[in-house]
Amino acid sequence: MILSVKNVCQTFGGLRALQDVSLQMKTGEILGVIGPNGAGKSTLFGTISGEISRQRGEIYFQGKSISDWAMNKIAKAGLVKTFQTSRPFASMTFQDNVAIGALAQGFSIEKARLHSIDCLERVGLGNQFASPAFGASTGQRKRLEIARALATNPQLLLLDEPFGGVDIAAVDSLINLIKSLRKQGLSILLIEHNIAAVTKLVDRLIAMHLGKVIAQGSAQDVTTNRLVVAAYMGVESEHSIA
Ligand SMILES: Nc1ncnc2c1ncn2[C@@H]1O[C@H](COP(=O)(O)OP(=O)(O)OP(=O)(O)O)[C@@H](O)[C@H]1O
Ligand SMILES: [Mg+2]
Numbered sequence: 712m713i714l715s716v717k718n719v720c721q722t723f724g725g726l727r728a729l730q731d732v733s734l735q736m737k738t739g740e741i742l743g744v745i746g747p748n749g750a751g752k753s754t755l756f757g758t759i760s761g762e763i764s765r766q767r768g769e770i771y772f773q774g775k776s777i778s779d780w781a782m783n784k785i786a787k788a789g790l791v792k793t794f795q796t797s798r799p800f801a802s803m804t805f806q807d808n809v810a811i812g813a814l815a816q817g818f819s820i821e822k823a824r825l826h827s828i829d830c831l832e833r834v835g836l837g838n839q840f841a842s843p844a845f846g847a848s849t850g851q852r853k854r855l856e857i858a859r860a861l862a863t864n865p866q867l868l869l870l871d872e873p874f875g876g877v878d879i880a881a882v883d884s885l886i887n888l889i890k891s892l893r894k895q896g897l898s899i900l901l902i903e904h905n906i907a908a909v910t911k912l913v914d915r916l917i918a919m920h921l922g923k924v925i926a927q928g929s930a931q932d933v934t935t936n937r938l939v940v941a942a943y944m945g946v947e948s949e950h951s952i953a
Contacts, residue, residue: 712774713739714900717768719767721763729751730923744918745933745939746925789866790867792868792870801844804840805839805855806840809855811823812859849876854885868898873901874903916933918938
């Protein structure tokens, strides 16, 4: 098991954003998380990666409890998350945007800049390294975001909507990129609204609704599950309040 999440809870004011969420992930797995807007998917990723401090529950990464670790310590241990909305430093080059990720992990400036070229090559942006980030297309920004995460040499990558806002042609090449990262030994947990794309990519799916896991299993089983279909149709659309 690379990741084990046990009974994690998170509340914002009166809103129960995560209610006893548990999941397990095998090393080398590509696991998808789906669910309607506000289901708690990004909150779950923020909690696992240490961006949001957990209120209750336990999180284990490679057998070690990381429940109370800060985000930077978790990233150094090999678990890193991309942001749902990518926010590169627009005036900086692709290379320097990636180098920042490596610097945060304690690389020297020279090493960080060299390493960032490797990371850009791994995501298919090798020949773009000197371009400023403000000219990047949405697909390129998504790749840049992945390259920034790779700069920390992760074993587990959490991707929050890697295909969001990307056109159909670019989605297929992003699917191939994520598959190639798995071949290189990474485990990948991803949130995605594009069900057709996620179905092509994942080994297994988890569906969330109103802060709870409502189904898990094969993509086929989860996407046809009665509760999942009802959640997407807004049948149970009220938020539970603590
Ligand atoms: N920092 C916060 N403060 C208060 N409420 C929050 C905060 N972050 C998230 N929420 C609320 O928690 C719930 C879950 O939000 P979250 O962003 O995790 O959903 P999501 O499943 O990622 O949705 P989407 O598909 O729209 O990205 C929502 O009702 C949201 O408004
Ligand atoms: Mg989200």
